Amino acid sequence: MNDRVTLPTALARRTNKVLRPRDAADVYAHPRGEFERLLKQAVLRRISNGYYALAPMERLGDIRWRPDLAAAALGIAQADYGRDAVALMGVTAARRHGALPRAIGTAVVAVPKQRPQLHTDVGEIVFVKRDVARLDLERVDTELTAGWMTTPEQTALDIAARPGLGGIEEADASAILRALARKVDWALIEDLARAQHRPAALTRVKEAAGA
Structure with missing residues (x-):
């Protein structure tokens, strides 16, 4: 796991790990910019336009991870x-x-x-x-x-x-x-x-x- 990865508790505890930027509006003032940062850290993976998958905890930072x-x-x-x-x-x-x-x-x-x-x-x-x-x-x-x-x-x-x-x-x-x-x-x-x-x-x- 990348030591620089930081994930707010509110996102980590979500039962549905598929996120849209607006789902993080109560966590980030500018969700789209933060999502880009999390993409670079391999915390999120973009699966389609507007939809992102949060990697399992044991795969955070792993650029090879792909969701089922x-x-x-x-x-x-x-x-x-x-x-x-x-x-x-x-x-x-x-x-x-x-x-x-x-x-x-x-x-x-x-x-x-x-x-x-x-x-x-x-x-x-x-x-x-x-x-x-x-x-x-x-x-x-x-x-x-x-x-x-x-x-x-x-x-x-x-x-x-x-x-x-x-x-x-x-x-x-x-x-x-x-x-x-x-x-x-x-x-x-x-x-x-x-x-x-x-x-x-x-x-x-x-x-x-x-x-």
Whole structure:
């Protein structure tokens, strides 16, 4: 760690380590200038225009550190909409559930408003307008923040309904559904499919499972 690095306690204690300059307005009189200093010290890393990731304490000053794409996606979404209004979903949740063995360069996150895809230096983020309160969710912890992601059941229905979301191929979507089908509670996924009016998606999940 660089001995010259100084980080205000208010920033170090933030639960979401993705920051926008305005998030530090109560800490610095001129946040953008201070952020430039922290970038040079490798305390912050710019991940996209207007968004910065605070390095873990053990990596402060390490210019090689890069945040995980899913963590960045969840952190950015939380910074803009709050923790409980967003959730990792689709292929990103599938990877967290162990149903996608390889990393891909796109993260998918549910948010309350329509917004365009965001390019970051760790990958692309696709935002999907969803009412997170109507989704089946579970807790997720990342290196930048803690929050929500869709359960295996919800993830399977979402991928079956929109198999190309996140830029995956049809064959990849089918493989993900087969892997998720081994994890789902069938009574729960049937209840979700009824509540969300997704009979076709449920049928596809069952076909993938050979049920």
